[in-house]
Structures are given as structure tokens and as C-alpha cells.
Amino acid sequence: xxxxxxxxxxxxxxxxxxxxxxxxxxxxxxxxxxxxxxxxxxxxxxxxxxxxxxxxxxxxxxxxxxxxxxxxxxxxxxxxxxxxxxxxxxxxxxxxxxxxxxxxxxxxxxxxxxxxxxxxxxxxxxxxxxxxxxxxxxxxxxxxxxxxxxxxxxxxxxxxxxxxxxxxxxxxxxxxxxxxxxxxxxxxxxxxxxxxxxxxxxxxxxxxxxxxxxxxxxxxxxxxxxxxxxxxxxxxxxxxxxxxxxxxxxxxxxxxxxxxxxxxxxxxxxxxxxxxxxxxxxxxxxxxxxxxxxxxxxxxxxxxxxxxxxxxxxxxxxxxxxxxxxxxxxxxxxxxxxxxxxxxxxxxxxxxxxxxxxxxxxxxxxxxxxxxxxxxxxxxxxxxxxxxxxxxxxxxxxxxxxxxxxxxxxxxxxxxxxxxxxxxxxxxxxxxxxxxxxxxxxxxxxxxxxxxxxxxxxxxxxxxxxxxxxxxxxxxxxxxxxxxxxxxxxxxxxxxxxxxxxxxxxxxxxxxxxxxxxxxxxxxxxxxxxxxxxxxxxxxx
Amino acid sequence: xxxxxxxxxxxxxxxxxxxxxxxxxxxxxxxxxxxxxxxxxxxxxxxxxxxxxxxxxxxxxxxxxxxxxxxxxxxxxxxxxxxxxxxxxxxxxxxxxxxxxxxxxxxxxxxxxxxxxxxxxxxxxxxxxxxxxxxxxxxxxxxxxxxxxxxxxxxxxxxxxxxxxxxxxxxxxxxxxxxxxxxxxxxxxxxxxxxxxxxxxxxxxxxxxxxxxxxxxxxxxxxxxxxxxxxxxxxxxxxxxxxxxxxxxxxxxxxxxxxxxxxxxxxxxxxxxxxxxxxxxxxxxxxxxxxxxxxxxxxxxxxxxxxxxxxxxxxxxxxxxxxxxxxxxxx
Numbered sequence: 001x002x003x004x005x006x007x008x009x010x011x012x013x014x015x016x017x018x019x020x021x022x023x024x025x026x027x028x029x030x031x032x033x034x035x036x037x038x039x040x041x042x043x044x045x046x047x048x049x050x051x052x053x054x055x056x057x058x059x060x061x062x063x064x065x066x067x068x069x070x071x072x073x074x075x076x077x078x079x080x081x082x083x084x085x086x087x088x089x090x091x092x093x094x095x096x097x098x099x100x101x102x103x104x105x106x107x108x109x110x111x112x113x114x115x116x117x118x119x120x121x122x123x124x125x126x127x128x129x130x131x132x133x134x135x136x137x138x139x140x141x142x143x144x145x146x147x148x149x150x151x152x153x154x155x156x157x158x159x160x161x162x163x164x165x166x167x168x169x170x171x172x173x174x175x176x177x178x179x180x181x182x183x184x185x186x187x188x189x190x191x192x193x194x195x196x197x198x199x200x201x202x203x204x205x206x207x208x209x210x211x212x213x214x215x216x217x218x219x220x221x222x223x224x225x226x227x228x229x230x231x232x233x234x235x236x237x238x239x240x241x242x243x244x245x246x247x248x249x250x251x252x253x254x255x256x257x258x259x260x261x262x263x264x265x266x267x268x269x270x271x272x273x274x275x276x277x278x279x280x281x282x283x284x285x286x287x288x289x290x291x292x293x294x295x296x297x298x299x300x301x302x303x304x305x306x307x308x309x310x311x312x313x314x315x316x317x318x319x320x321x322x323x324x325x326x327x328x329x330x331x332x333x334x335x336x337x338x339x340x341x342x343x344x345x346x347x348x349x350x351x352x353x354x355x356x357x358x359x360x361x362x363x364x365x366x367x368x369x370x371x372x373x374x375x376x377x378x379x380x381x382x383x384x385x386x387x388x389x390x391x392x393x394x395x396x397x398x399x400x401x402x403x404x405x406x407x408x409x410x411x412x413x414x415x416x417x418x419x420x421x422x423x424x425x426x427x428x429x430x431x432x433x434x435x436x437x438x439x440x441x442x443x444x445x446x447x448x449x450x451x452x453x454x455x456x457x458x459x460x461x462x463x464x465x466x467x468x469x470x471x472x473x474x475x476x477x478x479x480x481x482x483x484x485x486x487x488x489x490x491x492x493x494x495x496x497x498x499x500x501x502x503x504x505x506x507x508x509x510x511x512x513x514x515x516x517x518x519x520x521x522x523x524x525x526x527x528x529x530x531x532x533x534x535x536x537x538x539x540x541x
Numbered sequence: 542x543x544x545x546x547x548x549x550x551x552x553x554x555x556x557x558x559x560x561x562x563x564x565x566x567x568x569x570x571x572x573x574x575x576x577x578x579x580x581x582x583x584x585x586x587x588x589x590x591x592x593x594x595x596x597x598x599x600x601x602x603x604x605x606x607x608x609x610x611x612x613x614x615x616x617x618x619x620x621x622x623x624x625x626x627x628x629x630x631x632x633x634x635x636x637x638x639x640x641x642x643x644x645x646x647x648x649x650x651x652x653x654x655x656x657x658x659x660x661x662x663x664x665x666x667x668x669x670x671x672x673x674x675x676x677x678x679x680x681x682x683x684x685x686x687x688x689x690x691x692x693x694x695x696x697x698x699x700x701x702x703x704x705x706x707x708x709x710x711x712x713x714x715x716x717x718x719x720x721x722x723x724x725x726x727x728x729x730x731x732x733x734x735x736x737x738x739x740x741x742x743x744x745x746x747x748x749x750x751x752x753x754x755x756x757x758x759x760x761x762x763x764x765x766x767x768x769x770x771x772x773x774x775x776x777x778x779x780x781x782x783x784x785x786x787x788x789x790x791x792x793x794x795x796x797x798x799x800x801x802x803x804x805x806x807x808x809x810x811x812x813x814x815x816x817x818x819x820x821x822x823x824x825x826x827x828x829x830x831x832x833x834x835x836x837x838x839x840x841x842x843x844x845x846x847x848x849x850x851x852x853x854x855x856x857x858x859x860x861x862x863x864x865x866x867x868x869x870x871x872x
Contacts, residue, residue, distance in 0.1 A: 042731065048649035048834060054605020125617070128604035182651035202650075203661060203822030203830075237731055237820045245723045246730045383607055386833075417833030421601040422593025426609045438606070460609040 037230035039520065039534055042243045042252040045386075046236040049186035050197060050206070051170065053129030055439055058167035059256075059531035060234060063208055064105075065170025065191030068096060068115065069161055070218030071441055071527040075334055077161045078219040081110055081171055081192070091156030091482065098147040102216045104173035104192045110216075112143030114174040119151065121177060122169070130168040132448050132461065133440075137479075156480040158487055159442045165528040166441060192216055194227045194535045208232040221535055222522065228538035240390070244515070247271060253520045253539075254532060258513045260320040260391050266515050274514040274523070276530030277322060280440030281449055282330035283392060285380075285399075286464040286504035290428045293376055298354045300502040303378075304344040305351035306406040312398040313508045316391055321511060327504035328446060328495040335443040335478075335491035340499040341506065351406045360407065369407030377409040378432035381425035384414035387436055395507060396435065426460065434463045437510045439529050443491040446475045450498070464503045471497050573852040580848035581639055582632075584841040589628055591835065596624050598835040599648045622648060639845065645838035647831075654842035658824060662846070665823035668815065669808040671739055672746030673801060679751035680758065680797065685785050688762040699759060705752025710811050714745040714818040731820055742815045746808045754797040754804075762793035791865060798865065802858035806851040 047057045051065070069077040069085075084097045102110040119141035122130035137160075139152040153160065163169070176190035188197035194217065195208040214226045235252070237243045240259040246252040248269060258266055258273070267273055287294035287303070294300050313323040324330055325341035355361070360369040360376050369376040382388045382396055393414065400410040410433070415425055425431045438445055438461075452467040453459040474497060478490035498504060512530025516523045522536040596615040599622075601607050619625050623634070638645055644654035687698025721741055722728045728741050765771065766789055774784050813825035824843050831839035 046830070048602055049651075052603050052605065054602075056605070128600070129606075186651050201660075201822060202657070203816070203826045204820075235731060235820070238817065239820070242718075242730055242820060249723075249726065249730050251729055251731050387607065418591060418598065418835050419593055420607045421833070422591070422595065422598035422835055423601060423607060423609050424593045426607060436607075458611050460611075461606065463608070
């Protein structure tokens, strides 16, 4: 009888499977229009914790943490948790006045003590990006009274307040940071924001629910009080084509990062498109200036002159991705220098002449240049999927092709995530060309990327390994310049200096893009990094 | 007297069988432990052998910038996870933890690996079981329909098996997604963990598996169709379909039962791809992201778990075997 028992079980199992499939199908067919209280937003990458120094963390923590200040569309810092601020004569002390009556979502007050605590928390490693921004300038923060914080710097930093608008500087509950486990603070940081983290289904989504008691929107928001929608379903959908299809199918109300090739199509489909050019370091390539062949300035110049960068970016980017000639900062950054951006046009003749003069005057049977039996070769690793997206990879392939014409052999190496993060290609002996961006709200990023590396104070963010006291001094003067025009002139000088010495070249500006369904109104990109803001968002019929 | 001695004989036979059974069970358990230990060791060594520095990876992921780090920056991480201990010590610590049922704590998420896996396991098991059930349905229907039929029919049947078995899951998954979700719109694009979302991912696993099982079942099936007992069943007046399902399938399905045990493991590895394509949560996706993040405790935890599932599946297959083929029970 065993056989009939088995058969019955098999039949029962298959029947159950069939039934569940039928149920699934009918459910799909009968899918009701989406709940008007929930925004389904398809994002790309999922971070390991919801607060941290990575832009993917900044995008989501912006939804549930408030900052002291918010950046408006003109690049001005406007009140958020702070009502006002002032700077001392010597530029070393910032006094920040907080709004009264604001609470974190765990019920503890947003007071001067909590804010001062956050500064020390970031500097101690709580946020590694906030840490590098404050590094070299920050000294201490203290609560003067309940609502007044004083921040002391060791030397003046003119755009200090603007820097505080990036979400790396989101203010968290001191009580939560001190009393909860690392795991809890990783999974659901506590702020005073318009939403709170309700649930994180790893690998799938984060559910953010409205903070009904919200009273502290930034001055550049479009309304007061709690957010309009009850819930944000923040999904993680790595494939660009899937995100776009989800938007078109009405499954998602908003999506992040539209592939350039889909842009026109999404536009014609009647979706609202948002494009934010990220200020700070653009998608640039820096030369390893410590070893051959790029320890010679003329060889670096020859490499840049070999490339028709504008044409490459236009071809790959379908006119959506902006070309960026400046290797230091992007055009969206205050103090951007057009002259530095236009320094190198496509000029293969000049490139060939420079290489011939530098002794790379022979070619091997494959057409690559040779000097003293050495081939003109450059190792170019790029962080595929994590820091460089698919459009970026195509642009690098075109760079490789064009450089071949003048006789460079470029070894383009896609680096997997595990190698990227473990620093597999981060040392002076491991690469010749290094691509990467770094978002910031002002040209202070130059200090992070070009400060000299010393024994006592190494700077591995200087990816050209270019230690130049003169460049560092120009940047430091700029950071501390009291007058904005003087500051911009000095930042301009630094960009010219980088162009003159050809230590890095620009390719394109990093974008933050959003596609939004016509059913959803009031979505905007915050101005410090271009992440979505759902506080003002609401459904329309 | 005869009565007593026969009772005694039966009793001693029972004891003998129990001893043999006990020994077989003990061997099985030892075998399972060796398999698990081997898997755990291999996973650990593979992670240790990865190029690059784990502390740097942990720091860089928290920072979102891939660059070199100073020893001062890395010191707290190295201390927290004992990364500067000798490898042997790290290994003993790890195996010791496994023996206590402790898989360790994720480097990135600061929480026990058990919690992390527990949260993701149900989604993957649902997917793989749905995939296996679907593959059986497809295989039985297709083989019953085509095996032992006239020339062309039969050839087409076998050819489809071969093609299906060779379909690469990534390609198949994208194709199904494009056709049924994007183009026809029958299924959601972002399936997530919902019930509606499972059919296409399960089909992606089921189609190659059905082809693979079909290949091995078909020969046996056709051989069985020629057996005398099939002829006698037909002579008793049984219809063709009923003969095929009741008698032939039972005999011919043994190789597929064996393959199902293997398939449970194979579909879990297949889930790695399927979960990526269909944006489903699950341990496959967890594994990929943990490998990317060099989150060693999570990687080894998932590997050990999959090995454990393999072991359990093989025991289940043995049991199923004895149930289907009663000769195995008496021998």
C-alpha cells in the first residue's frame, strides 16, 4: 500500500502547487490600484547599515534623520534643526541656535547636548565621511545652554555650515546611540525626521512610516507638519531595466538611477524626470604619479590629449550624462573653473609629439609604443557595480580604445565588490589609472583628495599619490579664506594647478536621477546630494 | 519447545536487525558530521585565501570609499573580530562556535548570523521546493506524454529534455522575466517575497531540472513499458494512461527520486542567480552580498547550512527509496 500512499501524496502536492499558482495568477489579475498611502520607491543598492559614510546610506537616512541645516536650490544653507548661526571674528567658533520643542522619535529632546554628542560621535568613527570633512579643522563641540551649541575649530573653515547639510551629518538620538546595541543602531537609527524606520526586510525593502508628531521640516520644504503619505516602501532593485519596467508597469511610483539609454523613452512615457548633477569630485581618472609611465607629466598630458572625451561621453550618455573636462571638481560645485575644464582638447598630433619627445618613439607589432624594451602600458582597475555603473564602464572601454590609437596599452580591469572594498587596487604599486567620484557641496573636497600624505597623517584619498606642498597650501588658503570671492579665486587656482600638472582628468559628471509616476506629485531631490525627498510627496488623481 | 525457540529466533533476528540498523544510523551520522566539517573548513579557508585585507574591507564598506587605511583606523575592527589572531586560532574559535551552534556575528550588520540566515531561509526554501514540485509536474507530464510513443514523437520528447537540461538559468530567468512580466504583463516585475512573484523564479529553476530528470527517467520508463507485468496489466483491461501512471512511473521514477536529493542542493545554488534576477530576498542573495562584503561569518554560515540541507535531503531520499521500492525494505 506504500505505493498508493506515495501517489496520493504526490498528487496532493501537485494539486496544492497548481492551486497556489492559480491563486497567484488570479491575484495578479485582480491586483487593486495601489494604496494611496504608500509610495513604492525602487532604489538600487542596499547598504549594510542605514546610517554611515556611503552615499547609499545618505539617501535613505535623509528620510528619517534631520540635519542642523538644509541646502536650498541656490546652494545656501537654510535653517532645519538649527534656527540660526553665527561665526566669531577669528572664524574659529561657530555658535548654532537650535529650534525649541523638537524631539527624537524615542521621545528624548533634540537639545544642545545631543547635537554636541553627535559631533564627537562622527569624529570617533560613527560616520567616516563626516570624519574626513571635520578632520584637520574640528576641535570640539559644547552645549552652552539647552539650545545653543558652540563648535570650535582649530583653523577657519569658511563653508563649514554648508558641509553640515549632507546626510552624513544627520542628528541622531544620543540616548539611542548610548543605550542601544550596535545592531539596533545599524538597523533602525533614531532621529527626529519625517519618517521612522519600521522594518527592514534585508534583500527586499525598508518600510518607513510617517512620524505623526513631526514638527521640524527644513526651511526649504514646501509644507509644515507631518508628511502627506503614511508609508514609503523603499525597495532594492539592482537591475536598471527592472526598475524602469516597474515604473512603467505602475508597480513603482518612483525609481532611482535611470540608465541613459532608457532616458528618452521614460520621458516620452509621461514620467517626471529629475536630474541632479552631483557637486564635488566628478567621475574623474587620476594618474598614479609615483611610477612609470605616469610619473612624467608629459606622458600624462599625452594620455589626456589622446582622448576625445566629449565625444565618448556624448555617445555613451545619449546626451543625458554631462561631459566634464575638469579633473578636480564638477561644474555643479561653487568655485568651478572653466579654464581648467577646457585645458585639454582632443589633439592626437600633440599627444604623439609629446610621447616621441619623451622617448616612447618606437612601436611594437601590435602598435603599442615602446621605450627601452618596455611597453607603454597602464593598469586601469575600476570598481564595477559599486562605484562605477554600467554607463561608466562603457565610457572607460571607449577611453581604452582611443588611447590605443596613440600607442597606450590600457589594461582595463573590472574589480569585483569584495576586491574593491578590501582595497585590492588601492596602493601605489597596484595601478596607473584610478577612477572615482566623491560628492560634496563645495570645493572643500579638494583638501580631502589632494592634501599631502605624510607619515604622521597619511592621506590615501589622494588617489594620484601626488604630494605637493604648493597645491596643499593653495587649497588650505581657500578653505580658510574669509571672503567668498577670494575663496573661489583660490579654489580656481588649485584647479588650474591640477590641470597644469595633469594629475587627473575629468570624464563626466556623476548624476543622481529619479523617475516619478504622474500619479505622484511633490517629489524633489534634496540639494546636498540629489537623493529623493518624499516629505512633500502626495498622490494626485 | 519449538514455539519458544522460534520466538527466540525471531527475537534475536530483531536484535540483529536493530544492531545493524543502529550501526547504519551511526555511520550515517558520522558521515554527515564529516561532510559538514569539510564544508565548514573549505568555506573558512576559501575566505581566508581571498586577496585583500578583511579589516580594510569592513572599514571601506562602512565608509563607502575604497582606499587604503591606516593601522590606527583599522585597530578597533581588528580588535573586535580578532583579525590579527593566527589563522589556526581563528579556525579553532570558529569550529568551537559551530559546535556550540554559534555561527558568529556579521561583520557588517553587527548581529548573529543565525538571525540573518533564519530571516532569509524561508524565502529560499519556498522557492526551491516550489521549483522541485514544478519540475516533477513538468517532467511526469512530458515523459508520460512522449516516452515509448511512435518514432518522431519520442525523439522530440528526448530532444526537449536535452535542451531544457542545458538551459543556462541566468538566460532563462531573464527571458521569462522579459516575456511574461515585461512584455505580456502577466506577472509583477518586482516579485519580491509575495506569492504571485514565485512562479517565474520557480519555473527558472524547474525547467532545466525537469529536463535533467526527464533524461534519466525516460530510458527507465521505456524499458519498463516492455516488462511482462505491464503487459499483464494491460491484459487485465487497464487503460494506457492508467498503466503508465500507476505501474510504469512508479518503477521508472527511482532515478528521479535520487536526483531530487541532489536537486535540493542544486536549486539552492541556482537560487543565487534567480534571486538576483527577480529581486527576491533569500540566502542566495545574502550569500552574494556577504561574499562582496567579505563578511566571513555570514558566508561560512550559509555554506554550512546548505551542506546540512544536502545531508538531510539525502536521508530523505533514502527513506523515499524504501517506500517506493518495497524490495529494499526486506533485503
